[in-house]
Amino acid sequence: MVSSEILDRLSATLASRRDADPTTSYVAKLFHKGQEAILKKVGEESFEVVMAAKDGDKRHLVGEIADLWFHTLVLLAHEGLSHEDVLAELARREGISGIDEKASRTAG
Numbered sequence: 001m002v003s004s005e006i007l008d009r010l011s012a013t014l015a016s017r018r019d020a021d022p023t024t025s026y027v028a029k030l031f032h033k034g035q036e037a038i039l040k041k042v043g044e045e046s047f048e049v050v051m052a053a054k055d056g057d058k059r060h061l062v063g064e065i066a067d068l069w070f071h072t073l074v075l076l077a078h079e080g081l082s083h084e085d086v087l088a089e090l091a092r093r094e095g096i097s098g099i100d101e102k103a104s105r106t107a108g
């Protein structure tokens, strides 16, 4: 099983690309192009996820979702955020959802 530590390592790598020479790396080039270019990639990769899900090839789907996750990580880094912000939001929702379930059990 692959650990979620990969997200920590990848985020550190992305952060290191923010001021890197755009000719030396794909990520540095994307940062250099700016938000519009990053959003374009997120949009394209989202569409590719939809198409991969429809074609039924699970390996293809995993690959496209990896591309989408990767580009959303680039977007987060560009906006001064990281996967930790998203994980914290999911954890917060888990707490909310727990409260909702408890409330509905009490009500029911």
Ligand SMILES: N=c1c2ncn([C@@H]3O[C@H](COP(=O)(O)OP(=O)(O)OP(=O)(O)O)[C@@H](O)[C@H]3O)c2ncn1[C@@H]1O[C@H](COP(=O)(O)O)[C@@H](O)[C@H]1O
Binding pocket: 010, 013, 014, 017, 025, 026, 027, 028, 041, 066, 067, 070
């Ligand atoms: N995980 C990834 C990763 N996933 C996808 N990609 C790149 O994302 C691009 C998008 O792919 P597309 O399918 O749209 O193909 P494309 O036509 O080549 O894309 P465009 O050049 O047209 O935008 C490809 O060039 C992929 O190589 C990635 N590039 C980098 N990483 C990670 O980011 C780290 C830093 O990357 P560099 O900054 O390039 O060293 C690497 O060590 C990897 O761990």
